[in-house]
Amino acid sequence: SGGGKDRIAHAIIGAHDGGVFCLLPVDDGTVLSGGGKDRIAHAIIGAHDGGVFCLLPVDDGTVLSGGGKDRRIIAWDQSFQQTGEEYELPETAGPVRSLARAEVTEDETPGSRSSVLFVGTTRNSILEGSLSTGFRDIIKGHCDELWGLAVHPSLDRFLTAGYDKMVSFWDATTHDVVWSAPVADEAQSADIHPSGSVVVVGLRTGRWVAFDA
DSSP states (O other): OBTTBOOOEEEEEEOTTSOOEEEEETTTOOEEEEEETTEEEEEETTSSSSOEEEEEEOTTSOEEEEESSSOEEEEEOTTSOEEEEEEEOOTTTOSEEEEEEEEEEOSSSTTOEEEEEEEEETTSOEEEEETTTEEEEEEOOOSSOEEEEEEOSSSSEEEEEETTSEEEEEETTTOOEEEEEEOSSOEEEEEEOTTSSEEEEEETTSOEEEEEO
16 A cells, blocks of 8 residues: 555466566556565556556566556556557447467468467457457457347347447347447337338437437
């Protein structure tokens, strides 16, 4: 704690060499690192706007941090300076909750492998990609009660809407999200016009909104 105010450490990680541990206070976005014996060696003040939910050490010594409020993923070097690489997730994806890396095989080149970054968010989404190329959804879902559900009259697609203030249009064959959009209030109902070209969503506040399908 500092300045008479306790800080909440959201996670603790160890570097690959076993020497540095990092604490992630949720309350103010500061990243602390220490070398043991209750000693704080470095403090990165304002690393993120709001809490820092996760840290991920990389083999080259870089550390990636994920912010909750600002939805940013930032790369830091061994001197705790920003490398210049960062990425901000779209609002529909939600805040960063967890980070993980994996080696995957390239389909085009047998035997070739590359490192992929996976991001878990508070909106029940998992994305894959990199800070340089961006990210794509591989799993997406609602994060609150689901109240609206409608099936397209002619295509293998359906519409969902819920109390998380999100509307999503899905491909029933691939289970992928075709598009999604936020609404101002909790969604209570949803339907698709018989022509299949327009969707309508009713809100708890008595309003309704329409989208092109």
